[in-house]
Amino acid sequence: MNETKYQVFISSTYSDLIEERESIIKAILEMYHIPIGMEMFSAEDEDQWEIIRRTIEVSDYYILVLGLRYGSKTSDGISFTQKEYEYALEKKIPILAFVMNDKVSLSKDKRDDDLSEINIFRENVLKNSKMAQFWETKDELIRNVSISLMKQIMQKPGVGWVRGDRAIFEAALSKELTNLSKDNRALREKINDLESQISPKRPQITLNIAPFVVDDKFENYKKIVLPEKLDINEVEDHLRKYISEEKIQEFNANIPNQSEVDDYNVERKRYLKVENYFAPLIIKVCNVGKVKANNLYIDIKFPDEILIFEKNDGIDRPKSPIPLSPIRKARMIFEAEQKKSQNRQSLLGGLSNPFATNFGELTQPKFDLANIQSIHQSWWTKLDKNELTIKIDSLLHTRCIKFDDEYMIAPLSTGKHDIEVQVICEELETQDSQVIEIDVQEKL
Numbered sequence: 472m473n474e475t476k477y478q479v480f481i482s483s484t485y486s487d488l489i490e491e492r493e494s495i496i497k498a499i500l501e502m503y504h505i506p507i508g509m510e511m512f513s514a515e516d517e518d519q520w521e522i523i524r525r526t527i528e529v530s531d532y533y534i535l536v537l538g539l540r541y542g543s544k545t546s547d548g549i550s551f552t553q554k555e556y557e558y559a560l561e562k563k564i565p566i567l568a569f570v571m572n573d574k575v576s577l578s579k580d581k582r583d584d585d586l587s588e589i590n591i592f593r594e595n596v597l598k599n600s601k602m603a604q605f606w607e608t609k610d611e612l613i614r615n616v617s618i619s620l621m622k623q624i625m626q627k628p629g630v631g632w633v634r635g636d637r638a639i640f641e642a643a644l645s646k647e648l649t650n651l652s653k654d655n656r657a658l659r660e661k662i663n664d665l666e667s668q669i670s671p672k673r674p675q676i677t678l679n680i681a682p683f684v685v686d687d688k689f690e691n692y693k694k695i696v697l698p699e700k701l702d703i704n705e706v707e708d709h710l711r712k713y714i715s716e717e718k719i720q721e722f723n724a725n726i727p728n729q730s731e732v733d734d735y736n737v738e739r740k741r742y743l744k745v746e747n748y749f750a751p752l753i754i755k756v757c758n759v760g761k762v763k764a765n766n767l768y769i770d771i772k773f774p775d776e777i778l779i780f781e782k783n784d785g786i787d788r789p790k791s792p793i794p795l796s797p798i799r800k801a802r803m804i805f806e807a808e809q810k811k812s813q814n815r816q817s818l819l820g821g822l823s824n825p826f827a828t829n830f831g832e833l834t835q836p837k838f839d840l841a842n843i844q845s846i847h848q849s850w851w852t853k854l855d856k857n858e859l860t861i862k863i864d865s866l867l868h869t870r871c872i873k874f875d876d877e878y879m880i881a882p883l884s885t886g887k888h889d890i891e892v893q894v895i896c897e898e899l900e901t902q903d904s905q906v907i908e909i910d911v912q913e914k915l
Contacts, residue, residue, distance in 0.1 A: 474633055475633055476503060476504050476631055476632045476633070477531040477624060477628075477629050477631045477632075478504070478505045478507060478529065478532075478632065479499050479505065479506050479532045479533075479534055479620065480526065480530040480533045480555075481495055481496065481534050482509075482535050482536070482552055483508075483535065483538070483552060484538060484540045484541070484542040484552055486540075487580065487582075488538050490609060491609050492510075492536070494609060494612075494613045495534065495536070495612075495613060496508075498613050498617050499620070504624075507526060509523075509551070520554075523551075524558060527555060527558055527559050527562065531565070531630060531631055532565050532620065532629060533565065533566045534566075534567045534568075534569070534620070535552070535566060535569065536569050536612070537552075537569070537570045537589070537592070538577075538581065539571060539573065539577060539586060540583050540589060541553075541583055541588040541589040552592075553592050556596065565627060565629070567602070567616070567619045568596050568602070568604070569603070569604050569605075569612055569615060569616065570596060570597065570603055570606070571607070572605050602619075604619070614851075614853065618768070618853070621766065622768065625895045626895070626902065672760075672761045672762050673898055673899065674760040674866070675758065675759045676758055676759075676760075676767065676769070676866075676894045676903065677757045677758075677759055678754060678756055678757075678771070678905065678907060679755040679757070680752075680753070680754055680755075680890065681752075681753035681755075683748075683750050683880070683882070684911070684913070684914040685911060685913055685914065686914050687914075689744065689882075692739075692740060694736050695732060695735060695736055695791065695793065696732070697727070697728075697729055697793075698726060700726065701719045701722055701798060703716050706719075710802060710805055713800075713804050714797050714798065714800075714801045718797040721794075721797075722794055722796060722797050725794045726794070727792040732793070735789055738789040739789050742789055744882065745786050745881040745883075746785075746788075748881055749881040750880060750881070751875055751878075752875070752877075753873065753875040754873070755871055755873045756861065756863065756866065756871060756872050757870070757871040758866045758867065758868050759868070759869070762868055763868060764868075765865050765896060765898065766865075766897050767861075767863040767866055767894070767895075767896040768861070768894070768895050769861040769862075769893070769894050770859075770860050770893040771858065771859040771861070771891070772857065772890065773857045773859070773890055774888045776884045776888045776911075777888055777890075778857070778880070778881045778882075779857055779878055779879070780878065780879055781877065782876075782877065782878065849864045849865070850864065852877060854878060861874065882911040884911070885913060886910070886911060887908055887909070887911075888909050888910075888911065889906050889909075891906060892904070892905040892906070893905075
């Protein structure tokens with residue numbers, strides 16, 4: 472365990488975010504670091520600002536949590552929360568900002584009647600803190616805080632605190648090493664030479680993403696074309712009793728323009744690719760190094776040519792902009808009456824738009840989308856658009872974990888695509904970057 476403990480200042484309004492603050496404090500303590508915030512000060516006492524200011528100065532990280540309340544104001548005319556934030560910004564303390572989605576439903580005591588002041592503050596935070604994240608629930612907030620703080624500590628460690636006896640010991644040891652440096656120089660050079668011949672003991676994380684293939688129908692589909700206007704005089708005689716001039720005029724008035732049809736064809740092509748070629752996303756994470764990896768974070772960024780989504784999600788089926796042709800409808804009714812296969816009412820109720828058909832041209836095995844697991848005790852995952860984060864508490868060397876039951880993957884184009892991977896854990900001094908090439912090929 473790292474003996475350096477980092478001080479984390481928590482800034483927010485209080486009464487509306489009590490539970491969130493308590494959970495953040497608990498999460499930081501579980502990471503063996505030092506949370507500190509307004510609970511230690513009296514917000515009504517203006518003299519306490521000096522204590523707050525000095526506390527922020529010696530903090531390693533600053534966490535800002537914004538709800539929909541601006542909070543009590545100082546003599547400067549701004550809230551204590553905003554004053555703390557601006558001071559942390561001025562002192563260049565690393566800031567992790569978490570802003571509540573303003574669409575969240577809240578009770579009256581947890582939001583201001585007039586949101587103008589808090590909205591100006593929120594806009595300022597989003598402008599200055601490029602990595603600010605939105606949140607809606609307490610669980611989502613705590614998870615994002617834990618991930619962001621761990622990454623910040625790994626990538627940009629602060630000064631931190633150590634035990635006093637440890638500091639004295641390290642100072643004495645440093646002095647002794649300085650005195651012995653001349654005698655040990657030759658030995659160190661020899662050690663360096665030997666170490667260069669020996670591979671270091673460290674975790675080595677590899678990822679394997681299951682490939683998939685598509686058939687020759689992947690890029691081939693029937694486009695919808697813009698229909699011509701109808702003329703009642705061109706309607707066949709035997710269909711006249713099923714159609715009227717008003718229906719013809721209504722159809723002609725609702726014919727879309729070419730741009731709308733083109734947009735629909737693009738959306739429909741994307742939908743067909745996802746609907747007919749999606750498959751479970753199977754990721755195998757292995758530690759092929761020589762030691763265990765602790766607090767392992769893996770960030771996977773998929774390219775735009777590949778779509779990732781949760782099992783119970785997907786994309787919506789696009790709606791055709793072309794109305795149902797009254798002539799086509801009349802012909803269907805006529806043919807049905809001729810065959811006497813069903814009564815007119817059920818036939819009319821079951822009609823569908825022929826211009827929006829062919830979505831079932833190809834078949835694909837369907838997968839059970841139920842029983843999605845919640846956060847596992849030893850690992851969890853989080854999907855944000857096309858970026859997937861995997862957190863594993865520990866992974867022994869020579870061991871692997873397979874993730875195959877939470878997400879789906881669908882190709883949007885053929886060819887070779889690069890998947891960017893970032894790996895960090897306690898045992899790695901720097902972030903390990905990898906690129907996985909996935910080749911979407913048509914099966915001949």
